[in-house]
Amino acid sequence: MRRYFVTILMLFLVMLLLDSSSWATESDIIGEGGQAGLEESVREVDKFNYQFGDRPDPFLPFLSKDNSRDELDDTPINEGSGEPLTGMQLFEPGQLKLVAVFKIGNRNIAMAEDVTGKGYRLDENMPIGRYGTINRIGDEQVEITETYKTTTGRVVTKEIVMRLKKEGDN
Template structure:
């Protein structure tokens, strides 16, 4: 590869020399000028500001949170109302048992497994103990059906248990 000649090498020392001469001949007055209006800045630096104090009268407490936690249930609420746990639903908990259709049951060494479909015909495998819906758990898997036990707690603390049975459709049923 061929090197190009550098034409700036002879000009560089001359340019630096000219710049130094201009700076020396211009003197200090041309480089550093005093801005009119800032003459008293040096003298005011010795002053100290009065100490700061926060006036709490008529102002909110800056350390108190804006959002307060929920209070206990108001007096007019129904004690038999079911209280849902505030947990994030995942997997089969996103489907209520009524949204699923039992398609098949399989028995294996590890225990029975059932296959269910949602409305979009997407299949899922469920085993004993699989949580389904907000409150349900698969309790039994039999030849033609799956038994789901749903348990809920009321505001009064009473435990309510219900049973949901998913039956397999016959070939002619819809």
């Protein structure tokens, strides 16, 4: 309680010490004729002009079609479809290392492992990660396409390639 009293007392003293000429009064805003005179009522504070330079306009909304920084924003919308992620959807492609590609019949199958060394089978058209699908399994690589919608409404498509590392490659 004493702390609040001291704070209020300090604020009161600061208000008393301030020069009354720094505060705008009604007579400063309204002209002598009783109406707002534009030229007479311009204070020094009102003469400030914002220098844009390479900075964005602070009065434009962040999410707009006209704002150039929104076009570069590739942040996906977190669309919770309600379904829990299962299988390979739990892993983003960057979390896996391609360790083998082999042929069964006329189709290629790939093997990947996570950071703990656990192995997983990859097939074509299998969902991987939150937004990805395995398009093609080649002889030494797996091609993945990620498609998602950004916060600005743009649809972004990214191509990711997981390459098979040979012995001696880091």
